[in-house]
Amino acid sequence: MAVYRRGYQRYQGPLTGYWARFLVAPRFAWERLFQQRQVVILLVGAMIWPLFCAVFIYLANHSELWAGLGGGFKNFLEVNGKFFLVFMNAQAVFAVLLAALAGPGLIASDLANNALPLYFSRPMSRPDYVLARLLVLIGMLSLVTWIPGAALFFMQVGMAGRGWFSENWRLGVGVVAGFLIWVLIVSLVALACSAYVRWRVVAGGLVLGFFFVLGGVAKMVNTVFRVEWGSVLSPTAAMYQIWCDMLDVETPLGLNTAECIGTLVVLGVLLVVVLERKLRPVEVIS
């Protein structure tokens, strides 16, 4: 056949399975991320607080170790919703830092190097690409959020017994579900920032700024106007309220849980819209 007749022909041969194809991108991305020294250091640093919490649980369940310290100490060493709330607050900060470090490189480099057509010319749709990238972050953030959270919960169950579990099973569900929502939001923010600004470094700053500055803005609106609805502007405050509700902790005055869920849903939709608009398989270069 003449060379000029060899036009484009779609590949007709056998394809590998959907999940095998889908997991290619996360597999390589995880490998690359774990080669970054800063990511590994931060991951190790994020394990320190869960270790302290594990020691706390051990002490709380061994009353013979602090028998002479009085009743006030007993109240302090109680594993309840407040304990898990403090744990979740600390780990949530590490999740944001990790997302700011690991997230921006996931999409920004593909956009900056015009690599998207290479992905989309393979049997991979845009939702697949976003989900694959999301999976990278969710997997990484899970290591510092719900996995240690669940481990602590089961450690407490193991030490305190079945009676404690039947009274407090909601705490375990709250920790895992609460962290999963937070991980999803943080991952979406990191991906949207990465897609929006295209530069890894700038996107990292934007992820940090998004959470810290919005928290400050919400507090400012509340203080200046002497209201509580300003918290609607802060995903952190909204998430805190939802966690309080899930862990049966007295909720702070302000928004109710339904409004907080609404806030996070709206935020999630906005972030998905940003991703949808920024991730195009073709690009017109002006």
Place this chain on the structure above:
Amino acid sequence: MTATISFRARQACTIARVELRRAFFSKRSFWVYLLALFPAVVFIGHGIEAKIDRQRWSAKGFTPAALLDGIKQGETSEAVRGRLGTPVSDEKWDHRRRVLREGSGKDSEPRVWEEKREQRRRLTYFDGRRRADLWFENGVLRSKSIRPLLNLEEDRQVFAGLFQYFYLRLAIFFGCLGIFMNLFRGDMLDKTLHFWFLAPIRREVLLLGKYAAGLVAAVVIFTGGALLCFAAMLWPHDPGEVQVYWQASGLSHAFWYAAAAALGCVGYGSVFLAAGLLLRNPIVPAATLLLWEAINGFLPATLQKVSVLYYLQSLCPIPAPMDNSAPAFIRMLLSPAEPASHFWSVAGLLALTALVLVVAARASRRIEISYSTE
């Protein structure tokens, strides 16, 4: 030697002039204006809201001040309404919460969670100067707050908190992060840094020129923003009250707030410029610095002095109010160090900046461009 210095100073000025346009009008720096001006917008909104409320509530008639002062905890909403008349605002909503019901202590009767539903209501009364917000739970008065519609003293405290918690810690921090890191890192990303390096200028001069440009932009934007916010805070208040405050300490307060904002740009700017030069990913030092500044109040006094924020807070005329919603345990751990004198605050910040710039100048001499790794 003098000629050389003046020549290099002229070179630095030329670089600063070229960079200044980019620092002020670059598309990348528009969000910095948003950060700097947003607090002023919020205060203007508060002023407008207070004026509208005054007009709206005045039209509905005033409640005598003595009646407002006579409201007692535990009164029912109907009794209050009967005595004070129709409120200017009446809101009702249901609140549900889960509470732990203790068992009888026997093993067979464990503690159980049960849902508790409360009917909440807020009534607002206005006596022409003060507003009274009354919160009822299941028809019984739970808490009340009687305060002037506009209170200059309270607003000054709010401004002090806003300036120290939002402006210094977040707006100037992230604004400087954007402006100063963009000076070198932005050129790297745009692949234009080699043009500067090919020009017959010393790297230190280039650094100084770029730092000057970033500093002028940051100082104008953030000091202007802080002063605008201060003016917006004063605007809705009674002109007589404002004049008394202005003649007593207002001018000095405005000066020190502006100085703290400007010195914040000087300090953070130098740190972020150096970070942009020394590290390929400046997010790590930025996050570290952010956390360090955030936990500043919990550190021992000596360590608190190793931060930009300590010197900036020492310059602020009113100490930031403590957040009442913070848990008691956190408030107990907070131990702010004795503030430094104004002289030592300014000298400390300038010394820190000089040191960081010297390190950055040394680093700039060794920079090698590798656009492919960006």
